Amino acid sequence: MSRKPWDLAFMAEPEEVGALRRIMRLHLGIWGLHDISDEAQLCVSELVSNVITHVGLGTPTTLAVSMNGTHLRIEIHDPDTRALPTLMDAEAGSETGRGMALVDAVADRWGVLLRADRKVTWCELDTGLTSPSGHVDGAGVTRAEALLSLYAAAKRPRAENSSRLGRATAEEVVIDAITDFLHWLSAHGCDVDEVLDRAQTHFEGETCEASGGWGGG
Structure with a gap:
């Protein structure tokens, strides 16, 4: 970042x-x-x-x-x-x-x-950062790191552990994972757009809560 x-x-x-x-x-x-x-x-x-x-x-x-x-x-x-x-x-x-x-x-x-x-x-x-351009580990970030580590090992055997992936490579792994999840949702008859909207709403809600709400001062 x-x-x-x-x-x-x-x-x-x-x-x-x-x-x-x-x-x-x-x-x-x-x-x-x-x-x-x-x-x-x-x-x-x-x-x-x-x-x-x-x-x-x-x-x-x-x-x-x-x-x-x-x-x-x-x-x-x-x-x-x-x-x-x-x-x-x-x-x-x-x-x-x-x-x-x-x-x-x-x-x-x-x-x-x-x-x-x-x-x-x-x-x-x-800040609790490990590097000036790094991120602060939270529960969601920690879970994502664990999933990406498994996913990268399964789909990209030569890739390093996700915590050490370069930013560009890590983004590609994330895109691959999201795409596969969308295929899974579609195969099971789920509304892909609705799930994406709900995920975005959930993400924005958690971000807003972490930053103290929309209207604090």
Whole structure:
């Protein structure tokens, strides 16, 4: 899976926080990183709120998201190189001072980089990936890997174990398997189109559930 870096410029306003959270959730869903969606959204909220509180409303800011090895890297760029975020022990019930403490609690690491024209506050979250372009194993993925391993051995004796197949070869094995299942359905009098529609609906439902639903914010 290709996870290309992306960034988004915005004005630091409270109403932007919800939109940024939704964008983050959407992109992580596309990247297959549902498991860290809540933590990533929290980090975005707190880092942007930190700019609003300590740099000022309407500050031109940029959210940048990328992969650093198997970690998700979230960066917030703002033009103030003097107002540096600090980790504080906010008292219980305190309205301020908790932002970086929350980031510190959920992120594996965080820090601040100073450039000539801007400050970059960043944090990184462990994705659970085995490689930057890999996937996070879930129950469905694990079952599919086991089936593909058996299928590849039966139909493509020279193929390697499916967990080590190249992407192009693995896709061909998947296509072969789906085609054979469609032949089986047709031979048993099943409506192939209906089964495909139900499978697609099931897949979309599981994906939506994993990413927190369609309308969360």
